[in-house]
Amino acid sequence: MATQSIVVYCGSSPGTNPIYKEIAVELGEKMAARNIRLIYGGGGFGLMGNVADAVLQNDGEVTGVIPNFLADLEVAHNTLTELHFVETMHERKYKMVQLAKGVIALPGGYGTLDELFEILAWRQLKLFDGPICIINVDGYYDLMLLQLDRMVTDGFLKEENRALLSVASSVEEALKLTESYWDNIT
Template sequence: MNSVVVYCGSNPGNKPVYKEVAHKLGKQLAARNTKVIYGGGNLGLMGTIADGVLENGGAVTGIIPNFLAKLEVAHKTLSEIHFVDTMHERKAKMVSLSDGVIALPGGYGTLDELFEILAWSQLRIFHGPVGLLNVNGFYDHLLIHLDKMVEEGFLRPENRDLLLIADTADQLLEKMEAFLANREENKTLDTSLYLTDPPK
């Protein structure tokens, strides 16, 4: 992957492991020369992932709405930052710059972004890998609910499988690279990553 969107919390969580894993992921992505695209903030896991990349010589692009930038939560030392007017613009811009998506622990915003990109994947609007880093079992209950959705007939098994899950960054990145390699080999799939105009 040349670039990846990272969705994560603007809070750090109440256990050190969350920041530790976020920083390590940033370091690993920098080592792979994978640019990180994220929400542009300097707080919580958002700031930690950016710092992990930058401290190890990697590149980070932030996308932040103007109203948040005015609250002085924008990261000051990013490789590149884009200011947009709305949250919808932010999400579309982030995805348009990326080859894949990784979700770390977070709150409502992280879940909103994760499920939107899964819906886009299901609709074949987005064709990159979507990975979930299940740090400290944070998403265990959510994954149980996804299985319940399949069991009750609201989610097809093949769409459930669109979400790649791992407990460590190494495992997740390996799964995502394998997904991309398989996509390139399978010529029946659309090789474009996304449509020109994502849904509003």
């Protein structure tokens, strides 16, 4: 049985750079090796499917949470350890975070950014108390990070709230940052 759990936000498509899939697979493999349960959106395609498959192929545990209306559209992954069906996207995001002790984001689109910024807002408001980290593979999040810095400079984001987002350049670094956070709160 897994000792910890991490929500992974990422694309339901693979993207155009093969390194994205490599990172998703590596994250899944290393989560399984560390006995960390994957909590994710429940889809079977793209980076979502890659990370889930890698956890499962390495005898790890995976919990998916998918809205009923997306189950067919995203084709729900049917071989997960556990799969929850919910009615809305909001319920999906809330359920995933309820089940997890941390968040890691890989590259993705609007959905990934929506989830990432919502959990950062929840952390800022103390509605979630866990580490939040992005894996900035191949500079994917460089421009977003510049925007966050601009928000601080222009007085819309406090430095301490900007610091709620950890940035890793590798899977290993992201997992170490997450585990270090856990170690410091227990």
